[in-house]
Amino acid sequence: MKQVNVPKPKAKAELHVDMPGGINDILVSYDGKFITYNEKNLVNIVNTTNGEKQSIENLNTEDLLKSIWLPDRNLMLFLQKESNKINLYNYDVEKKSKQRIITITNYLSTYKDFNIKSSAITGVIYVKIDSMIYRTDINQTKVIEVPIRIKDSTDIFIIPTKDRVVYEDVKNSIYLTQPKEKLNIKSDSQTKILGVDDESIIYLGELKDGKVISIISSSPKKERLKLTKETEIKDIFVNNKGEVFVNDSSKNVITELLSLKETKYEGSFLSFYNNGVTSILNGKYYKIKFDK
Structure with missing residues (x-):
């Protein structure tokens, strides 16, 4: 036997792509690659x-x-207006292929608020249009309107392992669907759903003047997490492991x-991705993994 030393391949220098001026609606993929x-x-x-x-x-x-x-x-999943219909599409960036999934409903010019949530485990996709929720399953052969009404500006979340939606109703109460169940969490403040982890634990932000001051969860084992200062909802990220990350743009941390x-x-902070944070520095895109 003879020992052979194989040199490790040199790591490629990270490419920081240019971010043109005048762009908007920037979205980052789950791993920050796209x-x-x-x-x-x-x-x-x-x-x-x-x-x-690519376009x-x-x-x-x-x-x-x-x-x-x-x-x-x-x-990607996206909603496209076509011939007075709202159609749901997916786009595979590796294959550069666009595929129409199904028609959700008719389009009205009065619609203002749209959202999409998908579960990789159950294969279910929920589409929110103003206060209405639509559901299509893994077969994607039909769309069912879910019989609930929520506030237009409120986000929805899916329990990852179950076909259940978590939402805030018009009275600021938190509910789950199928079966309908009210989430009984004691709080003296108005709350906002922040995320759901893989253990189906729901995380809520307690608000003051529209900003989060502390975070509570549906698990009795997890204590209330108080923030050092009032924080915008967009600066808080709950990952699938139940870790809660908070951005402080004043300290870049x-x-x-x-x-x-x-x-x-x-x-400048851009967004979170699953394992880190992205930012823009001197017109270029940067991706930084969370310190572990």
Whole structure:
């Protein structure tokens, strides 16, 4: 036998792609590899590892009602207005293929608020249009209107392992569907749903003047987490493990509230992704993993 030393391959230098000025609706994929943004009339997607840019065919920003990245793979879902219909599509960025899934409902110019939530485990997709919720299952052969009404600006969440939706009704109470169940969490403040982890634990932010001051959960084992200062909802991220990350843009630092571990970043905060934070520095895109 003879020992052979194999040199480790040199790590490729991280590419920081340019972020053009005048763009909006920037979205980051679950692993931070892809970003999408609207520029003029186009919906553009950039591979941040090699700078390759593509546009979704036959889609302009005027007809795009809502788009999301799936939480576990580089696939997009989006709602497109076509011939007075609202159609649900997916887009595979690796294959550069667009596929129509199903028609959700008729389009009305009065509609203002749209959202999409999907569960990779159950294969169910929920679409929110103003106060109405629509459901299509893994077979994607029909759409069912869910008989609940919620506030237009309220987000919805899916229990990952079950076909259940968590939502806030018009009276600011938190409910689950199938079967309908009210979430009984004691709080003297108005609350807002922040996320749901893989253990089906629901996380709520207690609000003061629209900002989060503390975080509570549906698990009796988890204590109330108080924030050091009032925080915007967009600056809080709950991952599938139940870790809660809070961004402080004034210090350029992300803090995980349970472990108190901090992750520093440079530039302007852009968004969270599953394992880290993204930012823009000198017009370029940066991706930083959470410190563990």
